[in-house]
Amino acid sequence: MTRQALNQLIESPSTAGERHGVLPAPDLDFTPEVAAETAHLYERVKSVIPPVEWPFFAPYVKAINELKAKRNAVILAHNYMTPEIFHTVADVVGDSLQLAIEATKTDAEIIVQCGVHFMAETSKLLNPDKTVLIPDMEAGCSLAASITGADVRAMREAYPGAPVVTYVNTSAEVKAESDICCTSSNAVEVVESLGAARVIFLPDEYLAKYVQSQTDVEIIAWKGHCEVHERFTGEELAAYRAGDPTIRIIAHPECPPDVLAEADFTGSTAKMIDWVKRERPSRVVMVTECSMADNVAAETPGVNFVKPCNLCPHMKRITLDKVLDSLVEMREEVTVDPLIAERARRAVERMINLKS
Ligand code: 13P
Ligand code: SF4
Numbered sequence: 406m407t408r409q410a411l412n413q414l415i416e417s418p419s420t421a422g423e424r425h426g427v428l429p430a431p432d433l434d435f436t437p438e439v440a441a442e443t444a445h446l447y448e449r450v451k452s453v454i455p456p457v458e459w460p461f462f463a464p465y466v467k468a469i470n471e472l473k474a475k476r477n478a479v480i481l482a483h484n485y486m487t488p489e490i491f492h493t494v495a496d497v498v499g500d501s502l503q504l505a506i507e508a509t510k511t512d513a514e515i516i517v518q519c520g521v522h523f524m525a526e527t528s529k530l531l532n533p534d535k536t537v538l539i540p541d542m543e544a545g546c547s548l549a550a551s552i553t554g555a556d557v558r559a560m561r562e563a564y565p566g567a568p569v570v571t572y573v574n575t576s577a578e579v580k581a582e583s584d585i586c587c588t589s590s591n592a593v594e595v596v597e598s599l600g601a602a603r604v605i606f607l608p609d610e611y612l613a614k615y616v617q618s619q620t621d622v623e624i625i626a627w628k629g630h631c632e633v634h635e636r637f638t639g640e641e642l643a644a645y646r647a648g649d650p651t652i653r654i655i656a657h658p659e660c661p662p663d664v665l666a667e668a669d670f671t672g673s674t675a676k677m678i679d680w681v682k683r684e685r686p687s688r689v690v691m692v693t694e695c696s697m698a699d700n701v702a703a704e705t706p707g708v709n710f711v712k713p714c715n716l717c718p719h720m721k722r723i724t725l726d727k728v729l730d731s732l733v734e735m736r737e738e739v740t741v742d743p744l745i746a747e748r749a750r751r752a753v754e755r756m757i758n759l760k761s
Contacts, residue, residue: 421536421735425476425515428733431468435460439467446493452706453488453699462489465725469494472732479513480728481528483520484674485694485720488703490519494728498700500675501527501573502588506757508532517731518739521719523549525739526577530750533743540727542737544719548574548659551629552608557582560605564625569605570595571752572612574631577741579607580749586756589658590673593619598759611635615658615665631659633717637692639663645690645711652711655680656692664692681705694720 443463447454454462466489473480473496481504482495491498497507501524508516508528515536518525523546525539557569557579571583572592580586587595593616596604604622606613608629617624637660645652646667655677656668665671670680674697681689681701688709691698695714702710730736741749 421515421538421738425536425735427735428472428475430733431464431472431729433464433468435464439463443467443493449492450488450703453703462493462725465489465729466493469725469729469732472729473517476515476732477513478515478517478732479511480517480519481507481511481524483524483720484678484697484700485717486519486700486723487696487721488699489725490723490728491696491700492703494725495519500588500590500673502590502673503675504528505531505573505588505753509757511535515735517728519723519728520544521546521549521717522739523574523576526741527573527753529739529741530577530580530746530753533746533750536735537739538731538735539737539739540724540731541722542739544722546574546719547632548572548609548629549576549579552579552627554578554582556627557607560607560625560627564603564605567603567605567625568599568601569607570599571607572609573753573756575608577745577749580752581745582748583607583752584755585759586752588673588756590676591756591759592616592658595756595759596620596622596624609659611661612658614662615671618662618665633694633715634659634664634692635661636715637661637664637713639667641713642667642690642692649688651688653684653686653689654692655689660692668692681708696720 443466447459479496480494482491482498505527508531516528517538518528521544525537529537568584571580571586573586573588596616605625608627610626610628613624613626642654654668655670656665658671678701690711694717698710698712
């Protein structure tokens with residue numbers, strides 16, 4: 406197919422609403438029937454959602470779960486989603502790597518991505534024939550916004566022969582210029598899998614520094630930062646430890662080096678969750694986006710979470726009412742230019758295949 410024919414296809418697609426139909430908006434009253442039907446779900450979140458708030462959430466939860474079945478849809482939710490999404494409507498939860506892998510396995514016709522845009526794009530890359538929806542198209546990421554495809558090409562020119570490893574927190578356009586993707590959970594393994602003496606690692610400068618601390622491969626970094634994790638400081642963590650020497654500190658590798666130097670454990674969001682479930686510390690500081698501590702707290706009674714509460718404004722755009730609108734109206738649909746998609750998919754699949 407020519408580029409022109411492809412562009413025509415992209416410019417005049419039928420909308421997801423036209424393909425799947427728009428449904429009537431459901432009733433959102435908190436009736437005794439809604440209370441009874443959602444009681445088992447409230448049990449999962451009762452330690453983190455006060456009873457007075459549940460009557461607001463419950464009608465959405467019931468409507469979303471019914472619509473998922475009607476639409477043959479699956480909800481993939483990142484670990485940073487708020488507890489009412491994470492514990493009561495999501496079908497699959499996880500870190501970026503787990504969500505990408507699960508996206509390849511689903512039989513559902515429709516994927517609703519509760520996360521940010523690059524995650525929905527990754528799901529679309531891996532499921533070109535499925536409808537992928539994101540409840541808010543503005544849910545971006547400061548790392549994804551820090552770099553373009555042209556920047557990657559310029560890096561290749563500056564460092565000829567060095568392979569490009571791209572963090573999944575990037576646009577499809579950037580992935581398409583890359584040799585292989587990685588996530589925070591497999592970055593070191595991906596870098597070392599290439600057998601190269603030096604590697605261009607984009608776009609997170611702090612994750613690049615963390616990888617450099619774990620490998621002999623020379624890492625050439627970009628200057629992107631996560632606007633949430635860059636706000637933590639080693640000083641504030643040292644103060645927590647001075648106040649309670651028994652406290653445990655675990656951090657995401659998007660944090661600056663002085664923060665990671667204070668941490669007892671560093672890992673992806675999924676690895677941090679596994680660590681808490683395994684170690685069951687009596688007090689822990691989870692140095693990452695704030696909602697994750699609520700999600701873990703709901704499942705780990707007895708663990709006390711100290712929460713320096715940095716929220717990701719992009720993740721927090723995803724709310725129950727927008728998830729419901731997505732399923733009722735079949736929006737916002739995530740699409741990727743097929744020519745970009747083919748090359749970007751290769752970089753994501755190369756990473757996933759490395760895993761198995
Ligand atoms: P994880 O892959 O560790 O879930 O990280 C994604 C992310 O956006 C962290 O800010
Ligand atoms: Fe991007 Fe940071 Fe938000 Fe993760 S927490 S989505 S890296 S801005």
